[in-house]
Amino acid sequence: MKLQQLKYIVEVLNNNLNVSATAESLYTSQPGISKQVRMLEDELGIQIFGRSGKHLTHVTPAGQQVIDIAEDILGKVESIKRVAEEYTKPDQGVLNIATTHTQARYALPTVIKGFMERYPNVSLHMHQGTPAQICEAAVRGDADFAISTEGMHLYSDLIMLPCYHWNRSIVVRRDHPLAQQRQITLEELASHPLITYVFGFNRSSQLDKAFGKAGLEPKVVFSATSADVLKTYVRLGLGVGVIATMAISEDTDSDLVAIDASHIIGHSTTKIGFRKGSFLRTFMYDFMEGFAPHLTRNLVEQAVAMREQSQIDEMFESIALPVR
Numbered sequence: 001m002k003l004q005q006l007k008y009i010v011e012v013l014n015n016n017l018n019v020s021a022t023a024e025s026l027y028t029s030q031p032g033i034s035k036q037v038r039m040l041e042d043e044l045g046i047q048i049f050g051r052s053g054k055h056l057t058h059v060t061p062a063g064q065q066v067i068d069i070a071e072d073i074l075g076k077v078e079s080i081k082r083v084a085e086e087y088t089k090p091d092q093g094v095l096n097i098a099t100t101h102t103q104a105r106y107a108l109p110t111v112i113k114g115f116m117e118r119y120p121n122v123s124l125h126m127h128q129g130t131p132a133q134i135c136e137a138a139v140r141g142d143a144d145f146a147i148s149t150e151g152m153h154l155y156s157d158l159i160m161l162p163c164y165h166w167n168r169s170i171v172v173r174r175d176h177p178l179a180q181q182r183q184i185t186l187e188e189l190a191s192h193p194l195i196t197y198v199f200g201f202n203r204s205s206q207l208d209k210a211f212g213k214a215g216l217e218p219k220v221v222f223s224a225t226s227a228d229v230l231k232t233y234v235r236l237g238l239g240v241g242v243i244a245t246m247a248i249s250e251d252t253d254s255d256l257v258a259i260d261a262s263h264i265i266g267h268s269t270t271k272i273g274f275r276k277g278s279f280l281r282t283f284m285y286d287f288m289e290g291f292a293p294h295l296t297r298n299l300v301e302q303a304v305a306m307r308e309q310s311q312i313d314e315m316f317e318s319i320a321l322p323v324r
Helices: 001-013 019-026 030-046 061-088 101-108 109-118 129-142 186-190 206-214 227-235 281-291 297-305 309-316
Strands: 049-052 055-059 091-098 124-130 145-148 158-167 170-174 193-197 220-225 242-246 255-261 268-275
Touching: 001 019, 001 061, 091 129, 091 281, 101 124, 101 145, 101 227, 109 124, 109 281, 124 206, 129 145, 129 158, 129 268, 145 227, 158 297, 170 186, 170 227, 170 309, 186 206, 193 227, 220 227, 227 242, 227 255, 227 268, 242 255, 268 281, 281 297, 297 309
Parallel strands: 091 124, 091 145, 193 220, 193 242
Antiparallel strands: 049 055, 145 268, 158 268, 170 242, 170 255
């Protein structure tokens, strides 16, 4: 059994069982990957992947267990490399962050600027996506940190630490009937076509909870992953925007009217997540503290030592998070 074989089966799964795409992503040949996968299956005496002719069709139950363990092993190998780099290259390395457009555009710029000034030899890469894509990237090890609000509770392989609370605002054009109101009720909001984030309505979102509790059915006509795109369609008059307050700027959005919605929609909490068992470099601890000052190295290490996410959540209940 070789580490290379374990990497191949994990990447085949990550590429939706497409061996050609896997070979392309790993800069190797398709026959080489197929041969190594077969050799591993022969050695283990099981099928990891089901097949129809030359095509992989599904992961077998035994294969899924093997892949789960392979992911853990590859994660430990990466941690070993990080331990060595912490001593040989303490101020050098790579930091991969997966986050949403709103976080990347409005919450992270000053944090990243300060981090890069402090660690000029650390290569920082930011990947944007939906909350599900972000968390999946962290689970796979493609991202060191996942920064998001929605969806992170679905991934038990991540340690999730709360960073700050944020509220929403209702955004309309200046000629909209709601533009003259200082406060809006949930009933009034539900009577207009809505434009919001793609993840705005799921069972765990504060937006969905607010409407559900009031027994109201909102009319969502457009959804986007980008706050800027969302505002663009509000400007076109397609509907009323429901957006993170931090994403509204007096300078660039002077043509829009923003109305505070914190009294009708509860705050949400942005969290930073990383894979369980990961070895965190010193610069990674510093990045977390730069983004959320209460996340000191000592507090993060306490959280990592806990077995259950519920214990971590309970520990943070006594900490007052900032509101943005």
